[in-house]
Amino acid sequence: MPQPFTELTACAAVLLRDNVDTDAIIPSREIRAVAKTGLAAGLFANWRYLPGEGRTPDPMFILNDPAFRGAQILIAGENFGCGSSREQAVWALAEYGFRVLIAPSFSPIFYRNCLRNGLLPARLDKEAIGGLAEWVRQDPKRNQPLVSLAAQRIQISARSWPFEIAADAREALLEGLSEIDQTLRLREQIALFQLADREKRQWAYHLSPPAPPEGAGD
Amino acid sequence: MPSTLFEKIWNAHLIAEGSGGGLLLLDRILLHERTGGVALQSLRQAGRRIANPAHVFATMDHVVDTRPGRRSNALGAPRNVFIDVTRREARAAGIHLFDVDDERQGIVHVIGPELGIVLPGLTLVCPDSHTGTQGAFGALAWGIGSTEAEHALATQTLRIPRPKTLRVSIDGALQRGVTAKDLALHLIGTHGSSGARGFVVEFAGPAVRDLDLEARMTLCNMATELSAFAALIAPDERTYSYLRGRAFAPDGELFERGLAGWRALCSDPDARFDREIHLDASEVRPMVTWGTNPQDALAIDAAVPDFPAVAGRLSMPAYRRALEYMGLEPGRRLQGLPIDGAFIGACTNSRLSDLRRAAAILQGRRIAPGVRAICVPGSTRVKRLAEEEGLAAVFERAGFEWRESGCSLCFFAGGESFSPGQRIVSSTNRNFEGRQGPQTRTHLASPETVAASALAGYIADPRLTPE
Numbered sequence: 001m002p003q004p005f006t007e008l009t010a011c012a013a014v015l016l017r018d019n020v021d022t023d024a025i026i027p028s029r030e031i032r033a034v035a036k037t038g039l040a041a042g043l044f045a046n047w048r049y050l051p052g053e054g055r056t057p058d059p060m061f062i063l064n065d066p067a068f069r070g071a072q073i074l075i076a077g078e079n080f081g082c083g084s085s086r087e088q089a090v091w092a093l094a095e096y097g098f099r100v101l102i103a104p105s106f107s108p109i110f111y112r113n114c115l116r117n118g119l120l121p122a123r124l125d126k127e128a129i130g131g132l133a134e135w136v137r138q139d140p141k142r143n144q145p146l147v148s149l150a151a152q153r154i155q156i157s158a159r160s161w162p163f164e165i166a167a168d169a170r171e172a173l174l175e176g177l178s179e180i181d182q183t184l185r186l187r188e189q190i191a192l193f194q195l196a197d198r199e200k201r202q203w204a205y206h207l208s209p210p211a212p213p214e215g216a217g218d
Numbered sequence: 219m220p221s222t223l224f225e226k227i228w229n230a231h232l233i234a235e236g237s238g239g240g241l242l243l244l245d246r247i248l249l250h251e252r253t254g255g256v257a258l259q260s261l262r263q264a265g266r267r268i269a270n271p272a273h274v275f276a277t278m279d280h281v282v283d284t285r286p287g288r289r290s291n292a293l294g295a296p297r298n299v300f301i302d303v304t305r306r307e308a309r310a311a312g313i314h315l316f317d318v319d320d321e322r323q324g325i326v327h328v329i330g331p332e333l334g335i336v337l338p339g340l341t342l343v344c345p346d347s348h349t350g351t352q353g354a355f356g357a358l359a360w361g362i363g364s365t366e367a368e369h370a371l372a373t374q375t376l377r378i379p380r381p382k383t384l385r386v387s388i389d390g391a392l393q394r395g396v397t398a399k400d401l402a403l404h405l406i407g408t409h410g411s412s413g414a415r416g417f418v419v420e421f422a423g424p425a426v427r428d429l430d431l432e433a434r435m436t437l438c439n440m441a442t443e444l445s446a447f448a449a450l451i452a453p454d455e456r457t458y459s460y461l462r463g464r465a466f467a468p469d470g471e472l473f474e475r476g477l478a479g480w481r482a483l484c485s486d487p488d489a490r491f492d493r494e495i496h497l498d499a500s501e502v503r504p505m506v507t508w509g510t511n512p513q514d515a516l517a518i519d520a521a522v523p524d525f526p527a528v529a530g531r532l533s534m535p536a537y538r539r540a541l542e543y544m545g546l547e548p549g550r551r552l553q554g555l556p557i558d559g560a561f562i563g564a565c566t567n568s569r570l571s572d573l574r575r576a577a578a579i580l581q582g583r584r585i586a587p588g589v590r591a592i593c594v595p596g597s598t599r600v601k602r603l604a605e606e607e608g609l610a611a612v613f614e615r616a617g618f619e620w621r622e623s624g625c626s627l628c629f630f631a632g633g634e635s636f637s638p639g640q641r642i643v644s645s646t647n648r649n650f651e652g653r654q655g656p657q658t659r660t661h662l663a664s665p666e667t668v669a670a671s672a673l674a675g676y677i678a679d680p681r682l683t684p685e
Contacts, residue, residue, distance in 0.1 A: 017535075017536065018532075018533065018536060019411060019511055019536075021650050023629070023650050023651075023652060023653060024650070024651070027652065028629060028630060029630070032299075033299060034255045034256045034259060034299055034300055034303040034304075035256065036256065036260065036364075046651070046652060046656075051656075078412070079411065079412050079415075079445070082411065082445065083347065083648065083650060084346075084347050084629075085253070085345060085346055085347040085361045085362065085363055086252075086253060086363075087253065087345070087363035087364040087365060090363070105412065105415065107445065108415065108416065108445065108447060109347060109361055109362065109363060112362075112363065112366065112378075113363035113365065113366070116363065116365040116366060116369075117365060166237050166238040166239070166379065167236075167237035167238065168236055168237055168238035168377075169238050179365075179369055179377065180266065180368065180369050180372050180373060183241065183369065183373045183375060183377065184372070184373060186233070186234060186241065189233060189234065190233055190241075190243070190373065190374070190375060193233045193243060194243065194374070197230075197243060201230075201339075201476075201479065202468075202472060202475065203337070203468040203472045203473065203475055203476035203479075204245050204337065204339075204340060204476075206468040206472050207272045207273060207466060208272075208466070209272050210271060210272060210274075210312055210313050210314040210315070211309070211312065211315075212312055213271075213309070213310055213311060213312030214309045214310055214312075
């Protein structure tokens with residue numbers, strides 16, 4: 001179940017590269033298990049660690065800068081999360097501790113994956129992001145943005161910016177609702193729709209049955 | 219009201235509509251071991267059931283071993299776990315499974331069409347970003363995440379924001395030696411990697427009608443690199459004859475009834491699109507990428523751009539970074555750039571017609587010394603057919619490695635990679651940093667260009683390879 005999200009004031013890390021793809025967020029080799037956890041150490045591994053076998057942090061990478069330790073907000077560039085649809089990118093960000101991503105734009109699959117995992121993706125225009133990033137960089141420990149989902153605003157000392165989010169996505173994030181449970185409330189409506197559809201499009205339902213589930217008997 | 223092809227499919231599947239978009243009925247769910255296993259496993263752990271197992275198909279493609287005569291599942295731990303879990307969960311769930319040794323196994327976007335799982339007018343999802351490939355059949359097919367896959371499996375529906383519509387009308391005819399891949403790279407080069415964000419793209423026009431289904435799949439495959447939500451091509455006689463007799467396609471009278479509905483699946487003459495793009499196919503030349511994003515695509519005889527030419531799209535640091543990563547300098551011509559590797563395969567270009575066209579160039583020739591060239595058929599069936607008609611022998615005699623089917627070196631999760639610093643011409647769809655192995659330099663191109671380059675030992679124009 002996703003964690004509910006209402007508002008957060010936290011340290012923000014600034015990574016203003018455009019087109020950061022999911023391979024960069026979590027390289028394929030860092031996905032070692034069929035699980036949604038165990039991914040935080042591999043987050044941004046190509047940039048976070050120096051080349052070579054060990055995990056020597058690259059001091060030039062933002063997340064290795066002590067000033068940004070414990071960041072829960074990531075301020076990012078255009079088209080963040082593009083590339084492969086691997087959801088591990090979102091799980092790795094969430095496991096690392098990020099709760100909010102702020103970028104001018106997100107890749108659509110990545111955006112939806114964020115919402116499904118209780119991570120708030122907030123779109124701000126480039127100018128606002130520039131202002132926000134500059135303010136944060138002045139003193140990352142002290143200059144912590146306030147992100148309010150209830151008010152749909154991001155606030156720093158002197159300024160604030162609104163962001164847009166679809167009403168049901170907002171509600172699901174606020175309440176930490178699982179989307180499956182939301183949909184299963186419509187179970188009967190879905191069944192009726194399917195019944196009528198099966199009449200209309202018999203050809204779409206004509207599929208040979210798979211092998212019966214193991215352990216289901218003969 | 220005249221409607222677009224997209225609107226017809228959307229409306230036929232719309233169960234409910236809210237501020238977050240539409241709740242759509244799903245006709246087919248495809249899974250692969252890299253993302254599907256985790257969805258099946260966490261669904262079971264949550265105590266939920268699959269709504270309609272007969273409509274769910276799993277294959278093994280991403281991390282399977284593609285070396286000849288593969289015995290094991292993958293190239294070893296930790297990759298085997300993805301195959302093991304997917305196999306176990308698929309069997310327990312009672313869904314269709316095309317295992318490593320199954321003759322129906324292959325890359326998910328190759329076997330979906332090959333087995334007639336995709337049909338015109340269907341909705342189809344898969345936790346894989348290149349799912350839009352299957353829109354070439356006039357189905358609404360789009361890529362999802364693992365959690366969305368759980369939702370799809372548990373409810374046979376998904377809630378999605380309604381995309382806007384973009385029609386790409388392509389007039390004229392492709393020149394000899396220019397392919398759907400070049401067309402796609404040309405479009406991405408012109409409109410950028412965010413060029414179709416939020417849109418479902420319908421490819422239309424005489425040049426699209428002229429493409430066979432496999433070339434249409436290549437075009438739709440690459441729409442992902444325009445950030446399109448999905449891609450669509452209206453079905454026609456070629457589509458129907460491709461699908462007739464496929465394993466999971468309806469047969470007999472049911473096929474005819476399907477056909478009656480499919481013939482109405484096109485955008486009405488007066489239908490309104492949110493955006494329109496026009497393109498003349500005859501202007502397209504063989505394309506190659508120079509940088510680390512598919513939008514860095516240029517005609518093969520062009521030179522690496524200087525900064526002002528790309529300033530609208532790349533920041534100065536990103537531009538410098540791409541040049542440094544690729545080991546290039548502005549003004550360097552792409553044609554003639556020495557290569558270390560050549561790769562033909564992936565969901566973009568690994569079907570029989572792709573292999574035939576590459577083999578026609580390789581026929582009776584040898585690749586240049588020092589080049590490692592690899593061909594990975596997109597499915598076990600493609601591999602078998604290519605062997606039966608003698609294509610495999612052409613590849614092998616030319617010096618290509620001839621592989622078992624899978625995603626293989628399109629990206630290096632399978633456990634193999636090219637070496638750091640190596641320059642590879644590749645028929646794949648992504649040239650991101652590290653995509654084919656750490657520090658590898660990928661140049662995207664058509665299978666013809668890959669074949670011609672492998673022979674020459676440098677990036678070469680396939681139109682110049684003598685007949």
